[in-house]
Amino acid sequence: MQKLVVFSGAGMSAESGINTFRDSDGLWEQHRVEDVATPEAWARDPELVQRFYNQRRKNILNAQPNLAHHLIAQLQEQYDVHVITQNIDDLHERAGSTQVVHLHGNIRLAKSSGPNAQYTQEFYPINGTELDFKQDQCPAGYPLRPHVVWFGEAVPAYEKASALAQQADIFVVIGTSLAVYPVAGLVHEIPAKCKAYYIDPKADYLRVPKQYQLIADTAVNGMKALVKQLLD
Ligand SMILES: NC(=O)c1ccc[n+]([C@@H]2O[C@H](COP(=O)([O-])OP(=O)(O)OC[C@H]3O[C@@H](n4cnc5c(N)ncnc54)[C@H](O)[C@@H]3O)[C@@H](O)[C@H]2O)c1
Numbered sequence: 001m002q003k004l005v006v007f008s009g010a011g012m013s014a015e016s017g018i019n020t021f022r023d024s025d026g027l028w029e030q031h032r033v034e035d036v037a038t039p040e041a042w043a044r045d046p047e048l049v050q051r052f053y054n055q056r057r058k059n060i061l062n063a064q065p066n067l068a069h070h071l072i073a074q075l076q077e078q079y080d081v082h083v084i085t086q087n088i089d090d091l092h093e094r095a096g097s098t099q100v101v102h103l104h105g106n107i108r109l110a111k112s113s114g115p116n117a118q119y120t121q122e123f124y125p126i127n128g129t130e131l132d133f134k135q136d137q138c139p140a141g142y143p144l145r146p147h148v149v150w151f152g153e154a155v156p157a158y159e160k161a162s163a164l165a166q167q168a169d170i171f172v173v174i175g176t177s178l179a180v181y182p183v184a185g186l187v188h189e190i191p192a193k194c195k196a197y198y199i200d201p202k203a204d205y206l207r208v209p210k211q212y213q214l215i216a217d218t219a220v221n222g223m224k225a226l227v228k229q230l231l232d
Pocket residue numbers: 008009010011012013014015018019020021022023085086087088089104174175176177178179180199200201202217218219220
């Protein structure tokens with residue numbers, strides 16, 4: 001079976017009603033990113049950070065996978081499909097994708113906020129939508145924080161994602177501005193013979209090399225067009 005690797009960003013979930021980050025004028029759900037998505041923000045005001053992610057978790061739980069998530073899951077019948085996502089939502093999994101790498105974490109899970117939080121491999125499922133800064137603690141007594149990679153933190157899953165990109169026969173980039181490093185570098189790691197596509201309304205060759213075929217459309221329309229091409 002050929003290996004088809006999908007690399008998705010926030011635009012993947014836009015048609016599920018989850019806001020992207022850079023399309024909203026640098027404001028992320030009415031907050032400046034520095035106020036909610038950095039280790040400094042957590043040090044300054046952990047309750048604000050916790051409230052922000054509780055609200056996002058609620059939005060994500062209320063959202064449904066869109067047709068593009070479903071079409072990717074259906075491709076598992078013909079291909080060895082791996083999804084590498086920058087998204088912290090679980091919409092790929094809920095659509096039925098079984099091999100998903102979360103580069104920036106998974107909002108349904110919590111981890112310790114202790115000294116080595118960015119590298120920990122111990123995660124705790126969150127029941128419902130709320131994490132409570134004062135009550136929810138790891139066994140060592142540190143408050144639990146969302147399993148989210150904040151700006152300025154390490155990306156421990158990058159190595160696994162990089163290995164997948166290097167083995168891809170088909171590589172599909174969807175709904176990402178490719179502005180967040182190091183993960184945006186993945187688009188350069190694919191083999192020369194790999195067939196590559198970039199689906200995004202703003203797709204252009206400033207963001208990806210000429211090896212990529214541009215599909216300048218939304219995730220849903222773009223995936224429909226791609227499936228048609230792959231099956232023809
Ligand atoms: N759903 C989520 O979990 C979520 C939401 C917002 C931001 N984030 C995180 O913030 C960081 C931002 O980087 P990013 O590149 O993923 O997002 P980004 O906000 O920087 O870029 C979004 C991209 O999506 C495209 N887009 C907008 N509507 C689209 C649609 N309907 N279909 C397809 N593409 C569409 C835009 O043109 C843009 O290129 C990432 O770490 C991301 O995971 C995650």
